[in-house]
Structures are given as structure tokens and as C-alpha cells.
Amino acid sequence: MNPHQAPHQALGEAELKEMTRVKTENRSILEWPQEAARLPGRDEPSFGHAGGNLCLDFHGDPKRARLVVFSDGNHHMALEECVSRFLDANPEAQDVFYATTPPAPLLAALEKGVLHVGNLSISASPHIFIGPGEVLDRLVVRKLMESHLAFAESRGxxxxxxxxxxxxxxxxxxxxxxxxxxxxxxxxxxxxxxxxxxxxxxxxxxxxxxxxxxxxxxxxxxxxxxxxxxxxxxxxxxxxxxxxxxxxxxxxxxxxxxxxxxxxxxxxxxxxPLGGTREEPKPGPAHRITRYHIGLIGDGGDWGRGFAGFMTGDEAQGIYRSHGLRSPV
The missing domain is CATH 3.40.190.10 (Periplasmic binding protein-like II)
Incomplete structure (x- = not known):
């Protein structure tokens, strides 16, 4: 096994095939929409084949980007809109490369300096890390991050x-x-x-x-x-x-x-719904709530501090609310 390979699968290959077998001629059941925060006006080729060659949780151009963000993934829809708004306001950043996977492979990539996605190897060092507070605490202990701040939380x-x-x-x-x-x-x-x-x-x-x-x-x-x-x-x-x-x-x-x-x-x-309504959830004490924290890796590079400030500001908070999350309470 390649020593730089980030661990993705905890189960054996035969078990995975049995659990996720979908007889659709190598096509995904769902036609996922494009989720990439790109500057407008660029006519560039793209390639993807649902089910066989698809990288839905790696966004942007790691070479062109002047800001790299590693984030846990379940709030990716809100993060995408925030990245797009940030790029609109800061076109000099050229692009933002951001990953929205579970924290484990991103922590491994941060340590090793590379992440293998199928047959593709991505060497990108993050300026920003987003995730649960306990994950970012580990980065503080390792002296990769000075501090972090909660900026959003789930609603049950x-x-x-x-x-x-x-x-x-x-x-x-x-x-x-x-x-x-x-x-x-x-x-x-x-x-x-x-x-x-x-x-x-x-x-x-x-x-x-x-x-x-x-x-x-x-x-x-x-x-x-x-x-x-x-x-x-x-x-x-x-x-x-x-x-x-x-x-x-x-x-x-x-x-x-x-x-x-x-x-x-x-x-x-x-x-x-499990408490409240579809439009206004009211999770009771049985629900575990997740808080999302943001912090700079090192000095955050040229754009990290500005992006962290944007994410804690009113515009980003409104975006997260529109996607069913809320500001920390």
C-alpha cells in the first residue's frame, strides 16, 4: 500500500460491493448537479462519468487556486455558495480549491502533503480547515493551528x-x-x-x-x-x-x-421531521447537534484570514441559514 494513501474504506472490497451494488450499467442512480464555485466566463472542458469516474467532493483547481480549504462535507451546499460569493468579491484569488470529505482523509492529507483520489494524486496544503471542534483541537495540539471559532451548527x-x-x-x-x-x-x-x-x-x-x-x-x-x-x-x-x-x-x-x-x-x-415542521425544525434534547468550526493553518496564506472573516460575517451566516443551518447558540 502506498504510504501516502489516505484511508477511505473500513470494510472489505467484497462487503462494499455487496452493500452498495446498484445495477445501473455503471451509472449512479442520482444525477448530481455541478457543485463548483467558479469565476464566470471561462469556457473550459470537463469530464465525468457517473458511477465510474466521479469526484464530487473535490472542487476547483488546486494549481490555480490561491486559497485551499479542507472541510468536513455535510454542509457542502452552504460552503459552495460562500466560496462563490467570496470569489466574486475577491477575483484576485483566481480560484478556491476545497475538499468536502469526512475529516479523516483530510487530516491524513495535511500530514502527508498528498491525497490520492482513485488514480489521481492531489498535492495541496490547506490554508483553512473546517470541521467539528474536537477535530480542530487536534490541529491546535499539533501546533498546526493557533485557535478556531464556531461559525455554524446543525438543526437536528x-x-x-x-x-x-x-x-x-x-x-x-x-x-x-x-x-x-x-x-x-x-x-x-x-x-x-x-x-x-x-x-x-x-x-x-x-x-x-x-x-x-x-x-x-x-x-x-x-x-x-x-x-x-x-x-x-x-x-x-x-x-x-x-x-x-x-x-x-x-x-x-x-x-x-x-x-x-x-x-x-x-x-x-x-x-x-422529528420535532417541529419541515420548514421550522425543533429538535428536542435527544438530538445531537454538530457545531462547525473554522481555523487557519499556519498564517492562512494571502487569503485565509479574509475567508475566515467572511465565513463568520453576516453574509455567510445568512447563506448557512438558507441551507437549513444556523449560527451557534
Whole structure:
């Protein structure tokens, strides 16, 4: 194994094929939209083949960019709009290369100076790192970052289902029903989001007087009937694919992710609120909330400090609210 290879997959190849098998002639079920914050007016070629050659969570030109951002991925839709607005106001930055994967491969890339994406190797050193506070704390301990600041947080979790809710899923009790297959983050490669979802589900089961221990076991092992499927590397892409393909029936996801999926795939997905309404979620104490922090790597280069200031300012905060997140409370 290449010593610079960032770890992506926690499961064996045969297991991954079995879990994520989609018979669509090497095409993704979902036609994901372009998500790249680019300066207008450039006529440049692009290449992509859904399912076989697709890098959805690496954005921009790492050579041309004068600002590089490594970020956890589940708020990528808000980050994309913020990067675009920042570039509009600062065209001298030329481009922003930003990655929106789980933190683990980005931490490894920061340490090794390279990240391998399939057969492509990307050598890019970040000026900004975005992620949960405990992740950035590790960068402070390693003296790669002086400090960090919370700039946004999630608004709880909901149940993502296929359009029309064919299995009639209405709440946590349906996770215990026979014949219901659950999709969830991989507990090894996406530990942070798995803990958010699993802890929330178990707490909601306890509140409802259900067998929370049985649910905990099922989420961790798949249960005797193997009715849980795990994402392999990036749940904010793979979990909706698992539902769209019919491999899974329901998934707990962040409210802002469900909002994104139903906006870009309105004929494919719907979601069930777990407190409050679709327009105004009111997560109770059982919901684990995620805070997103931002900090400079080193001195942040020419553009890092300005971008961090933009992300904590009113314009970026409004963008994050429009995508179903909120300012830290």
C-alpha cells in the first residue's frame, strides 16, 4: 500500500460491493448537479462519468487556486455558495480549491502533503480547515493551528425516505419494524456522523419507551437479518444513493442534508421531521447537534484570514441559514 494513501474504506472490497451494488450499467442512480464555485466566463472542458469516474467532493483547481480549504462535507451546499460569493468579491484569488470529505482523509492529507483520489494524486496544503471542534483541537495540539471559532451548527436530524414514503415511516418506532432496511454512516470511516445519528436514534427510542439496546445493537452490527447498510466513505453522497436504488428504506440524516436532497431531487426524496415542521425544525434534547468550526493553518496564506472573516460575517451566516443551518447558540 502506498504510504501516502489516505484511508477511505473500513470494510472489505467484497462487503462494499455487496452493500452498495446498484445495477445501473455503471451509472449512479442520482444525477448530481455541478457543485463548483467558479469565476464566470471561462469556457473550459470537463469530464465525468457517473458511477465510474466521479469526484464530487473535490472542487476547483488546486494549481490555480490561491486559497485551499479542507472541510468536513455535510454542509457542502452552504460552503459552495460562500466560496462563490467570496470569489466574486475577491477575483484576485483566481480560484478556491476545497475538499468536502469526512475529516479523516483530510487530516491524513495535511500530514502527508498528498491525497490520492482513485488514480489521481492531489498535492495541496490547506490554508483553512473546517470541521467539528474536537477535530480542530487536534490541529491546535499539533501546533498546526493557533485557535478556531464556531461559525455554524446543525438543526437536528430527520428521517430521509423515498418520495411518497412507500413504507409509511412516521417515526423512530418504524426503525424496529420487520422488513425495514436502514442506511447510516459507516461507524469506522465516518465515526463523527455515525455517532450523531446512532446516539440520536437510541435517545429517541429511550424517550419513546422502545428497546433502545436492541436498536443500538442493530445499528452497530446490522442485526440478525442484516437490515442495516453502511456508507463506505462519504455518507452525504452514498446514503441517498442507497435509498434511491431501493437498497435501503430510511436513513437518519441532518436536517440540512435532507433539505438539500429534497431541493435537488424533489421527485426522489421526502423527509419526516422529528420535532417541529419541515420548514421550522425543533429538535428536542435527544438530538445531537454538530457545531462547525473554522481555523487557519499556519498564517492562512494571502487569503485565509479574509475567508475566515467572511465565513463568520453576516453574509455567510445568512447563506448557512438558507441551507437549513444556523449560527451557534
Amino acid at each position: 436530524n430527520v428521517l430521509l425516505v423515498r418520495k411518497g414514503n412507500p413504507k409509511g415511516i412516521g417515526g423512530i418506532a418504524d426503525f424496529m419494524r420487520d422488513g425495514i432496511t436502514i442506511a447510516i454512516s459507516n461507524p469506522e470511516s465516518e465515526t463523527a456522523s455515525f455517532r450523531v445519528y446512532a446516539d440520536t436514534l437510541v435517545a429517541l427510542a429511550e424517550e419513546a419507551g422502545l428497546d433502545s439496546e436492541a436498536l443500538k445493537t442493530r445499528l452497530s452490527t446490522g442485526g440478525e437479518e442484516n437490515r442495516v447498510v453502511f456508507s463506505a466513505a462519504i455518507h452525504h453522497r452514498e446514503v441517498p444513493e442507497l435509498l434511491a436504488s431501493g437498497i435501503a428504506d430510511v436513513a437518519m440524516v441532518y436536517y440540512h442534508l435532507a433539505l438539500r436532497f429534497t431541493r435537488i431531487f424533489p421527485d426522489v426524496f421526502d423527509f419526516v
